[in-house]
Amino acid sequence: MKMPEPDREVIERRAAIATALREIVPGEGVIDDLDERRAYEADGLTAYQTIPMLVVLPETTEQISRILRYCHEEGIKVVPRGAGTSLSGGALPLEDGVLLGLAKLNRVLDIDYDNRCAVVQPGVTNLAVTQAVSGEGFYYAPDPSSQIACTIGGNIAENSGGVHCLKYGLTTNNVLGLEVVLIDGEVFRIGGKHLDAEGYDLLGLLTGSEGLLAVVTEVTVRILRAPETARAVLIGFPTSEDAGACVSAVIGAGIIPGGMEMMDRPAIKAAEEFVEAGYPLDAGALLIVELDGPETEVDDLIARVEGIARKHNALTTRISENEEERERFWAGRKAAFPAIGRISPDYYCMDGTIPRHQLPKVLARMNELSEDYGLRVANVFHAGDGNLHPLILYDANEPGELEKAEKFGADILRLCVEVGGVLTGEHGVGVEKRDLMGAMFSEEDLNQQQRLKCAFDPASLLNPGKVFPTLHRCAELGRVHIHGGKTRFPDIPRF
Amino acid sequence: MTTTLKPETADQVREAVQWAGGNETPLEVVGSGSKRAFGRPTDLAYTLELRALTGISLYEPEELVLSAAAGTPLAEIERALAGANQQLDFEPPDFRRLLGIDDGGGRGGTLGGAIACNFSGPRRIKAGAARDHFLGFKAISGRGEDFKSGGRVVKNVTGYDLSKLMAGSWGTLGVMTEVTVKVLPAAEKTRTVLVMGADLTAAVEAMTVALRSPYDVSGAAHLPAGLTGTSEVSYVREAGGAVTAVRIEGPGPSVEYRCEVLRRELGRFGQTEELHGMNSSLFWAEVRDLIPFAGAGDRRIVWRISIPPQSAPAVVDRLAGRAGADTLLDWGGGLVWLAVEAADDAAFDEVRAVVAETGGHATLIRAAEEIRAAVPVFQPQADAVAALSRRIKAGLDPLGVLNPGRMYAGV
Structure with missing residues (x-):
């Protein structure tokens, strides 16, 4: 997995950057020590590790805004992180980047039962939202398996799902409002306690954008009354x-x-x-x-x-x-x-979605692949919505097995796309599936997505190296070539 | 004189957009035009009308998915779904009567149009909006190139969720040629509990009791006394006072049980009645399409106001006192429909100011063309958001050939 070439010039300024960040977040909010930084070297996709240049743990929106403005002005990359439970490497640090940890923003700000919503900070865990409202018989519907640890901010970034999506939707269907900060430090709000934020659906665009577009600093979620x-x-x-x-x-x-x-x-x-x-x-x-x-x-x-x-x-x-x-x-x-973890030294969890009727075909092909690669596979499946989690069993201590498992996994995901499905149902693209994006999208499809990135972060400083296999410069993406440049009126029925 | 292009294939749509780009000639993009009298008027020489781009290309009821060409009539979609006892759960409204567009009866609008405008009906509170049922699309960008996003499965986080961005973008970011939506089983049974004579504050309280309950309410609306007379449902028409309505849908025994419990719990707000099958459907279609404001001679200005439900009594209190004003509540109070006199120019600043205090937004739905050209139709955005919207538009439609100015000036 090739990450963007680290900027040596930025790394050399590390001490000065730490000093500048300490002015924004005083005390222990800036982590400089190598051993302490090592704690952040990976997320849930442990096969990839990079020690971040610096870690900063702000406590307020204002601090986050100042950190981002500073990094923007200085051309420093920023990787946002919630609890670090991503299974696709969404929070994988960069050697020349500041890791922006949001765990300290962990307060439930407002519970409003009559309007059926809760306002929380991004570092609040998924389960904590449900716990905060369960006394009144309410709950927060999306329930990813990591819900004890994962944060709402991370859920927004990944558009997390869970086992109840079929009936109650994913994160994107359960978010009403956000406060976000752009890379240039600008803070704004979209949505709120009302339904359907107006104008372009930035709420929908930001949800699932894997930390590439903005940093979320406050979230308003819909809470539901639990069934009897x-x-x-x-x-x-x-x-x-x-x-x-x-x-x-x-x-x-x-x-x-x-x-x-x-x-x-x-x-x-x-x-x-x-x-x-x-x-x-x-x-x-x-x-x-x-x-x-x-x-x-x-x-x-x-x-x-x-x-x-x-x-x-x-x-x-x-x-x-x-x-x-x-x-x-x-x-x-x-x-x-974890049960699979007991019967195999290591396992690699995949996350494709398929049209449900393709299941027999996909399982049969997966068994063939399992024999070809000589690796066992176990399947758990969100059957209602076609989201498949094959677990590939391997032993990282055996030379070449990790690479073999990854190739097997990539074959499974290509198969999912081939039968009309998608690369990832809920774990995100991150670094893990970045280079497979071409199996699902044309170059123009990806260019359109990157043009949105350019609208938010033209210098590509927020979480670069994730999601997109090839990074184009915004100036290049912005150029207009109209095919044929036709001046002749098209031959189309007209009235 | 406007020239209307009616492409029959996606290739022809691409050709039209390329021609527009090559000549820097903007296009008005419409489906069948059922919502044309809403939004900022565009006044362009060329219209790209998608109503000839039709046909359901995929419908798999057991997978809860349907794909169709963007111009496929909603009538055709709903007919196909009804054949398998399914429906579009977001209840797309038909505003032709409200907007004074000759409808020739039946069901208006196209599937692409319903999604591009992201309008949803009373079930919004339970089932989500149009955008929540929109899984993927194929489109032609402002650069005249094909692009797609999403897919045919519900669980999909591969890349940015461009479907959300396209829903509610009013054709300003791309011309959708094919759309894929999630469809759901139609309820086996529907009943509506009516509470008679509750005033506005009590009505919002009653709807809140219902919506806080575990009884899975799928509609909560309030018609004040003056708005019940046009209903085709006799219980409502002859109510002689305000009517507050709560809808319950699902399997038979469950609906009967929930209806009974809710009637008991809502009894303290007024006498209760119950609507069954046909009457229930009729009533909610009237709320969905805003029939109480769609009378033949009604030329009043109509606002659609989305706010936190509990703000409704205060908002209505401050706005409904205007001469000739009426309000109707949907979404448990979260959606306020306000009609004011056509000449009541002073309402604009007042409406926007009152709504802004709640954090919500107000959209001008019905007004004469010159008014829609002169005042912002959509709630003006904060500077940072407006600037971001302009950058997004510039990225996807750099020449500004797709519905320029339909939502905001310069977008």
Whole structure:
């Protein structure tokens, strides 16, 4: 993975930059010491590591604005970071860059139940938002697996999902307002406690922009009233094809479950051995279907889902009898990654999305690839929305295995695109999938995206080296060539 | 004299935009023109009309996805969806009657137009806006080049989410040729609880009780006494006072249960009634299309005001006192529709000032062309945001050939 060439001239000014930043963030807010900086060398994608030039941990929007203005004026790169849980290297530091940690902005500012929203600082964790409002029976819907640690600011950057996206949406569908700072230090707000921010949808554009466009300093999220009941059904199937067909039939019957997750045999086995969730070990595939709503609705829908499952060769069906059991059903799924971690020295987690009906084809091809590469693979799958998480098992201590795992992963993602899907469903492009962008987008598609980058950050100082495989200069992207420069009136029906 | 180009293929759209760029001749970009009398008037010599670019290219009900050429009529889309018991969950409104555009009945507008303007109906509070259902597109940029973004799957974070940017950009950033949307099952059953005679403050309180409940309300609107007379639903027309309405949708037994509980909880705000299937659909279509302000002789100026729901009573209190003014509340109070006399010029500054205090925004929906040309139709933006919008426009449409000035002067 090639990152932008570090600017030696900037690195040589490190001491002066540290002094200047200390003037903005006094005390321990600037981290200069090598060992302390090392703590920030990677995010959740641990295969890549770079020790940042400096780390700065501001506590206010004003400090952030001043830091960015200073870096902008001095031509210094900035990498924003929340909790550093990104699985795509979105917060990978730069040798010549300032790492801007937002963890100290961790206060819940306002909870407004009547307007059904909460205003929080970007360093508040995802789970903390739900915890802050659960006393009144509310929750924040997006629930990525890392929700204990990951921050709302990071969720905005990555447009994080979770297991309840099918019914309740991703981050982008649950954000009402933002306060952001541009690289030149300008602070502005978009949206608020009302719906549909006016003008161009900057809220939608910033969500999922992976820290390349602006730094988020305040977030207003929609909070939802929790349903009266939720129950989960565990359904074992002989094959993934049966399970996939059952998912389609459930949705075809007009039922949108709160969550619908699939695991294949290796994932079932690993999870069951790890947490003893009660998963059927004889099944080739397992579905966890969660129905939520009033008791009467849940009972009604569970009966229908059971009926559909029977028609699709279900081997076993278990319905959670109480909250504890429901949580146990989920515990296995939520622990799937660490469970795989127990049976393999290392694993590499992928994140493609496919049209659901392509599942049998994709799984079959993945098995062939697994044999070709000689690496095992386990699958967990957000079945309702087609988001696939193949976990490739490898051993980093074996020479060449990491490279092999990465190649295998890239093949899987290309396959996802080939069957009509996309490179990443919720983990982001970051550095990990940067060089695969060409599999999905034409050069002009990517140029259009980079023109937006130019509108926000013309000198490309915010999180450079992520998302785009080739960086063009904004002056070059801004040039206008009209094809043919036709002056002849086009031959189109006219009136 | 305006020349209207009606491309039938994406290739022809590209040709038209290249011609416009090559000659620096701006184009007015429209779908079928169902919202043409809204927004800043463009007054351009050439119109690029997409209503001949039609056809559903992909519809997979079990995958909840549909792709169609941008000019495909909403009527055709909704017919296809109804065949599989599905719908566009964001309830795109049809403002032709409100805007005085001859509609010839039926359902107006195109799918591309619905998305480009990002208008959503009463279900917005539960299901999200048009932009929340917009998965991907193919378009021709202001440079006359093809570009695309998004895809056909819901979970997709590959690159910037340009779909969001295109939704609500009024054709100023690109001409969409194909759009892909998320579709959802239509509810098995719909009921509406009506609370009779609640004043505005009590109505907002009642809607808040419903929206804070776990009963998954999918519509919450309030019609004051003067606005119920035009309804085709007799319960509403003959109410003899204000009507506050709360919609519940879902599987049969669940709807019956939730309806019963809500009636009990809302009983303290006034006598309650219940609308079933047909009446319920009719009522919410009237709210969606703003029929109470769409009377044949009604020429009043209409504002669409998006605010925090709890600000509604104060905002209405300050604005509804104007001569001839009426207000209707949707989105539990978060959407205030305000009608004021056509000659009431003084309302502009007042509306914008009152709304700005809440952090929300006000958009001029209906007004004579000369008014829309003279005053900002959309809420004026903070300087930094306005500058950013201009840079975005300059990046994607550097020659300014796509709907220039439709949203803001210079964009």
